[in-house]
Every structure is written in structure tokens, then in C-alpha cells.
């Protein structure tokens with residue numbers, strides 16, 4: 369499906385955001401493994417979360433989707449028995465779920481075959497497989513990628529993991545460990561990336577009653593207690609918010625986010641401060657955030673290592689800022705749904721931007737005359753969502769395979785239209 373974006377004038381809108389897919393990804397695992405009922409409210413309905421719910425249920429866990437007052441909820445009940453026969457799990461495009469379910473599958477003593485989409489099957493898994501093998505789990509895969517057959521159970525309780533390509537390996541091992549009935553020690557080797565995502569994992573585990581300690585380069589998870597029963601309302605998604613903030617920045621407009629998760633541990637929740645440094649006016653309004661641009665945007669240089677998922681948003685804003693915006697420390701973006709360094713650079717160049725990149729940085733020089741054309745999305749929802757914003761300012765931007773937004777934000781184009789940024793199928 370191709371979507372042609374239509375430029376907007378006088379952007380002045382209010383937006384409500386979906387619940388965090390990042391918290392939901394962790395919470396569905398916690399809910400599945402909990403010893404009592406867990407209720408989650410404001411659960412985003414997107415491909416990643418629906419894939420995770422189905423995958424956990426295919427593994428015999430008990431998660432039920434309900435909806436009340438227009439908001440989706442999930443209620444879990446404890447699994448009655450472990451797997452009694454081999455299982456198959458499909459993880460689609462979700463890196464997070466692919467990593468998390470691989471560690472969960474290792475808790476059973478039956479072979480579990482895990483497959484992803486073609487794109488997911490090319491993303492790295494080797495470091496997680498290696499850690500699971502140290503724990504006594506059998507892993508059969510080709511080239512350290514999915515598809516893989518995982519046969520547990522875990523019978524060793526100390527392993528080392530290299531998190532230099534993805535923090536998700538570390539989160540995966542931590543999240544599944546309370547089901548081991550044995551203290552678990554996880555030692556970090558290599559220089560881990562996206563560390564605030566690990567902090568989010570540990571924080572949620574603690575909120576559900578788990579004792580997690582960190583000593584130097586080692587996490588220790590106590591065997592008891594298990595994940596407790598609890599209800600939680602999931603706060604809004606910080607990365608989804610970035611597109612609406614960027615729309616205000618690009619169009620010299622005004623956008624009010626009706627609610628924003630100011631307490632989020634996620635690095636990207638600080639993105640509004642980057643936009644502030646680029647020239648936007650930001651005001652906290654109760655539980656919401658108002659973003660407005662009244663003066664020219666200026667380039668900034670930032671270490672984006674802890675904000676991997678808003679690098680593309682920042683790159684499109686940078687096209688309209690005076691000077692060269694440099695985003696550093698982003699080597700791990702090569703392992704996402706697309707190669708978010710090279711592919712983002714190529715699509716921005718296709719629109720006429722001046723972009724330079726290296727293995728760990730992206731530099732975008734603003735102020736070039738951009739011209740609309742058809743851009744590619746590489747099966748990457750964030751490529752579609754961020755490039756669409758350029759089309760809110762420049763005519764004739766057409767997004768190829770725009771439906772990829774369903775991975776995280778199925779009604780993204782409707783939300784844009786609600787705020788006056790319209791698009792049409794072509």
C-alpha cells in the first residue's frame with residue numbers, strides 16, 4: 369500500500385497516545401509467568417503485542433484480551449502445566465518478542481521452534497543462544513539466527529551474555545529467570561547498548577515482587593518470591609509521541625500531547641529535551657506536554673545510544689534545522705528492522721537531503737531543498753512514520769508499503785489526519 373502525504377498549514381492540534389509497546393512487551397511475559405492473576409490496562413493493539421499474546425498462548429500460557437471503554441486490557445491466569453508436546457511460535461517482525469520468548473521457551477523440556485518474518489530471521493540472536501547453551505539448553509539454529517529449536521530446561525544458573533548488539537538478550541534472560549526456582553546470576557560481557565531498557569526490565573520485575581540486585585557487572589535474581597498478582601495501567605508510549613512532537617517542530621506548529629510518561633526510564637522519553645535544544649518551546653501541562661515552534665530550528669550533536677528508536681525522528685527534524693545535526697553512538701541501529709543508519713541515510717538523500725554516515729553515526733545537514741518522491745520503508749515501521757512527517761511539509765512524498773506501521777502503531781495515519789496531516793492511498 370502506497371500513501372501520499374499532503375502538506376499541512378497551521379498545525380495546531382491535541383493528540384492522545386497509545387500505551388507503551390515497550391512496557392507491554394515486558395508485562396505480557398511477566399503476566400504469563402506470574403503465580404496469580406495479572407491485569408494490564410491500556411494495552412496497545414499492534415502487530416508486536418498481538419504476536420506476543422498469541423505466541424505466549426501457543427506455549428500454553430494463559431493471556432486473555434478484553435476491552436472496556438474503548439481501551440484494551442489483558443488478563444492472565446497461571447499456566448496449569450508445562451508443555452507436554454513440541455510447540456511452534458511465530459514472532460513476526462518483533463525483535464523484542466523474539467528474544468524474550470526464546471528465553472521463556474528454554475524453561476520447558478519440550479522442543480520449541482521459533483520463527484520470525486524474513487526480516488526478523490536476519491537479525492542477530494547468537495549471543496542469546498550462546499548464553500542459553502551455558503545454562504544447559506539445547507539450541508539448534510543456522511548461523512545464530514532464527515529459525516531455531518530451543519529445548520530446555522535450564523539446569524545451570526550462571527551465564528555470561530554479550531549485550532553489545534542488543535540489550536534485549538539481557539532483558540530476556542532476566543525476565544524469564546524468576547521461573548527457575550534457583551538463584552540466577554547473569555554476568556555482562558562486552559559493552560552493552562540501550563542500557564536504560566535493561567533498567568526498565570529490572571524496575572518492572574521489582575514492581576512485581578522480584579528481588580533483583582546488581583553488583584558490578586553481575587545481576588542476581590533471587591529464586592523467591594515469584595512474580596506476584598497485580599494490576600497495572602500502561603502509560604503512553606514515548607517513541608510514538610516523538611512523531612507528533614516532530615510534526616510540531618517541522619511545521620512550526622503547536623501540538624499538545626494529552627498525556628506523557630514523565631516517569632519513564634526509557635531513554636527516548638527525554639527526546640523532547642533534544643527538540644527543545646533545537647529550538648522548540650516545551651511546556652509541561654499537568655500530565656501532558658505542549659510543544660511549539662516559534663523560531664528557526666538549529667542543529668545539535670547528541671549521543672543517541674540511549675535513544676535508538678527516535679534517531680529516525682530526529683533525522684527528519686534535522687532536515688529542517690540550520691547546520692549539521694550529528695547523532696552519535698548508534699552502531700546498534702544496524703540490527704533493527706532496517707539498517708537504520710544506512711537505509712535512513714539513503715531515503716533522506718533520495719528526498720534531496722545532505723546526509724553522511726559511518727558505522728556509528730548519522731549526520732544530517734539541514735536547509736537543503738527537498739523534493740517529494742516515493743520513498744522505501746524496508747519493512748521498518750519507524751522509517752514509514754518518520755519519513756511521512758517530511759510529507760507534512762514537502763509536497764509529493766509517497767510512502768511505499770506504508771502498512772508497515774502496524775508493527776507498533778496501526779492507526780498512525782488516522783492519528784495524523786485527526787491533527788490535520790492528511791494522506792491518501794495511491
Ligand SMILES: O=C(O)C1=C[C@@H](OP(=O)(O)O)[C@@H](O)[C@H](O)C1
Nearest residue numbers: 390464534535536562565676700
Ligand atoms: O528492550 C526493548 O524493549 C528494546 C530495546 C532496544 O533494542 P536494543 O537493545 O536491541 O538496542 C530498542 O531499540 C527496541 O525497540 C526495544
Ligand SMILES: C=C(OP(=O)(O)O)C(=O)O
Nearest residue numbers: 461462463464465677704
Ligand atoms: C527496534 C524496534 O523493535 P524490536 O527490536 O522489538 O523489533 C522498534 O520498535 O523500533
